[in-house]
Amino acid sequence: MIEAGQVKFHVASLETRQVMRHYQVIINDDLVNDENAFSEVERANISRKWKLQKSILTKYRKFKVGTEIDIGTPYHHKDLMSHLMKNVNTYRKFIIPYALPDENGTLDLDRGIGILTMPEMFCWEDFQEKRQEMGPSLFGTQYELKVVDDLDRICEEKWLRYWAVLPKNYQRIFVIDPSGVGDKEDPGTGVFGCDIDPAGYVYVIYAEEVSTTPYQLIKLLEQIRSQYDPDEIYMEKEKYSDTIADTLQHLESKLFFSFVEHKGRTKGYRIGRIKQFMETGRVLLGRGQRTLEDRLLNHPDCPKHLLDAMAYALEKMNPPKRNIERDRNSSSEDDFEEELKRAFVYRQEAEVMENDSIF
Structure with missing residues (x-):
């Protein structure tokens, strides 16, 4: 009281x-x-x-x-x-x-x-x-206390926007939402990948629903890591037992992925937040991403694994600092080799200068 x-x-x-x-x-x-x-x-x-x-x-x-x-x-x-x-x-x-x-x-x-x-x-x-x-x-x-009858709809066709050029300064995230044994009406594993620029705009570079076994899921992770080199890979854990999840994490530690934590929020709540990003024009799709377009326009009467993966990517996005550009054509391994060459040349020059000073 x-x-x-x-x-x-x-x-x-x-x-x-x-x-x-x-x-x-x-x-x-x-x-x-x-x-x-x-x-x-x-x-x-x-x-x-x-x-x-x-x-x-x-x-x-x-x-x-x-x-x-x-x-x-x-x-x-x-x-x-x-x-x-x-x-x-x-x-x-x-x-x-x-x-x-x-x-x-x-x-x-x-x-x-x-x-x-x-x-x-x-x-x-x-x-x-x-x-x-x-x-x-x-x-x-x-x-404004406006009761909207179609609030379950997360996207209208006029809200769809597409990117023409990917940003040079970006954070790249991939999220995988695997389908479980009980998902008979929603069998596809959702895979969503995007780049986030410093202004917080989301550029969708990958959005698909695929059918996978645990072994194929490991191969998919390998493909994503080698082909797209994301900064972060997240995967939902609740569809698998702890034993399978731990096995994936320990055997494939080279893939550097993390498991998703939903903090008790329901799938409907998470997906509902996508509407805010679509209506304000902060999500830019790639041309030809028909599956994602269909899921956005037909929610809630559609499979939801891809949308759930997208929702988690929007939650985990961390826009990079400005004025820091990344070269999309070089991989981290190429950067390491170049740095190693520079260190080797520097060491050779130092040895030559040391020998000249002796004589």
Whole structure:
């Protein structure tokens, strides 16, 4: 409990049955967040808890609950906040914390909604930058309370952009999302490779779905390492037993790959984040990458291993520092040989100079 003067706050989790049962004003804070919005299971759990809380409070009081304030923003067209906005008639007013001026630069203050309520925290320029960074769809759901019906769609055809020339300064990542024994509807192993430039743009250089055995997977890793020489290779571990995963890692240590750690996030949540990159134009595809185009345009009604590999690459991307160019035509072995030759020549010159000084 928090008490300041005449104001008293009783703080408890949504699962606590006796939360604020003696108070006339009930505040539910952060009913929905981006961690629980992109999973059907999590959406159902948060809705079930909210309904349970409402029913318990009503039984305690034997009549109406009182004034209830739900604080939060929608992330998904099926989450709890979107449900409250569309279906619960007892809500009389929604306060939208943000709106941009119109094309003429004026703001309609008589609308009653869409007015900036916290100017001490954000200014118009801050929100404009957020809109550019997040993309109109995600920004609209969280800051303008726009319930988007097709939020599960992560890409529109007009968002597809293609690279013409690869950057000279880049970080190269490959991610492999193997298909497991239980993936009968999604049998293909997703392999995604990309270059990231200093500005954070993603240039897709490889995107395929392949059918592999554990032995073929090792050969695939060898091919990727020799042909593309990536800075990092990541592979999802959960589809294999620890024994197989450890065997791959120890026997193929020369390939220098790491296993993916998803930190408890669901596949739907991870893939949902791709929309932000596609809508803002930060992903550039290569010409002829039909499989990736099909998966982006047809999600969620498509195999997902390739998209999951892409999502993890976007999460692990680390844009390189500026003004550092790399030669794409030379391998690390060539660089080592050149350095060895220079060291040998330098040693010969030093020996000649030493002999001349003796005589």
